[in-house]
Amino acid sequence: AQSGTVAADPQQYDQAYLSPVTIGNSQLMLDFDTGSADLWAFSNETPASESVGHAKYDSSTGTELQGYSWSITYGDQSGAAGNVYADKVVVGGVTATKQAVEAATSISTSFSDNTDSDGLLGLAFSSINTVTPKQQTTFFDTVKPTLAKALFTCDLKQGNAGSYTFGYIDTSKYTGSVTYVPVDDSQGFWSFTAGGYSVGSDNATSGSVGVSIADTGTSLLYLPAAVAKAYYAKAGGKFDNQQGGYTLPCNGNAPDFNVAIGGKTFVVPGSYIAYAPITSGSQTCFGGIQANTGIGFNIFGDVFLKAVYAIFDVSQGAPRLGFAAQ
Ligand SMILES: CC1CCN(C(=N)N)CC1
Numbered sequence: 001a002q003s004g005t006v007a008a009d010p011q012q013y014d015q016a017y018l019s020p021v022t023i024g025n026s027q028l029m030l031d032f033d034t035g036s037a038d039l040w041a042f043s044n045e046t047p048a049s050e051s052v053g054h055a056k057y058d059s060s061t062g063t064e065l066q067g068y069s070w071s072i073t074y075g076d077q078s079g080a081a082g083n084v085y086a087d088k089v090v091v092g093g094v095t096a097t098k099q100a101v102e103a104a105t106s107i108s109t110s111f112s113d114n115t116d117s118d119g120l121l122g123l124a125f126s127s128i129n130t131v132t133p134k135q136q137t138t139f140f141d142t143v144k145p146t147l148a149k150a151l152f153t154c155d156l157k158q159g160n161a162g163s164y165t166f167g168y169i170d171t172s173k174y175t176g177s178v179t180y181v182p183v184d185d186s187q188g189f190w191s192f193t194a195g196g197y198s199v200g201s202d203n204a205t206s207g208s209v210g211v212s213i214a215d216t217g218t219s220l221l222y223l224p225a226a227v228a229k230a231y232y233a234k235a236g237g238k239f240d241n242q243q244g245g246y247t248l249p250c251n252g253n254a255p256d257f258n259v260a261i262g263g264k265t266f267v268v269p270g271s272y273i274a275y276a277p278i279t280s281g282s283q284t285c286f287g288g289i290q291a292n293t294g295i296g297f298n299i300f301g302d303v304f305l306k307a308v309y310a311i312f313d314v315s316q317g318a319p320r321l322g323f324a325a326q
């Protein structure tokens with residue numbers, strides 16, 4: 001049975017985390033994304049003008065799936081599209097001998113401009129993979145039957161290299177016990193329900209945060225508008241239309257955000273919520289907590305995930321998420 005671990009290297013401000021992946025004879029840095037289900041990469045089929053500074057998948061080692069194609073757009077209107085190959089993919093020593101690899105023939109500027117990332121490796125449920133005419137499986141779903149345990153884990157860090165594991169839980173990566181919650185995979189996401197919350201040292205948890213997805217591909221923590229408002233009322237922040245979200249002082253006094261999941265309280269340090277100066281050198285920071293307006297559910301992105309050890313687990317049959325303090 002297979003198992004392995006791979007580094008998750010943060011971009012500036014932990015905007016995304018990138019991991020080394022070997023596809024055929026090409027080595028690329030991919031953004032592991034539990035909010036999507038396509039493995040796609042810059043390739044020899046990507047126009048040179050769109051792939052400056054990127055490592056590219058050389059599809060000559062693959063077997064083309066004739067007539068297959070893919071096209072994906074993300075929440076921020078970025079996206080890509082192209083052809084499909086079956087090729088060998090290795091992540092942290094775990095090998096998929098015939099993984100659907102989506103070679104990009106067109107890519108939006110936000111991906112072309114981000115030269116740290118050579119594509120995405122989707123880790124949501126394969127039910128939202130975009131390949132047509134026959135939907136393909138994610139890397140995790142492809143290797144799952146060969147893994148020691150049918151799970152992967154995520155240990156992201158603030159400003160430091162973290163890791164993903166496949167097939168095993170690294171018990172050295174967390175403290176205390178793991179709290180498991182059921183996952184509703186009906187929309188293709190790792191969706192769970194979060195409970196009450198509190199700000200700073202208040203222990204009176206209030207409200208219920210509600211339906212949320214665990215999403216490594218989103219930088220920030222998107223919460224109900226009322227929860228975001230309550231947080232920034234305590235943090236001395238304000239909604240800044242020009243910045244398109246809440247901002248707060250970068251002065252190191254941002255309160256922690258506490259949220260109950262499965263009856264256990266997890267703490268997001270205030271230092272994660274003073275996310276990044278709005279412009280270099282500014283004393284005003286863009287907030288790591290934002291309102292989920294227009295999304296329809298909460299997104300527990302990297303600002304939350306770097307505060308915990310997270311286990312994406314289908315070893316019990318029904319999918320579940322495990323969270324532990326770190
Ligand atoms: C619901 C949205 C969350 C952000 N996305 C993502 N990580 N791929 C897109 C889907």
Ligand SMILES: CC1CCN(C(=N)N)CC1
Binds near residue numbers: 033217
């Ligand atoms: C899933 C996310 C990956 C990073 N994105 C981007 N570079 N525009 C947005 C979508």
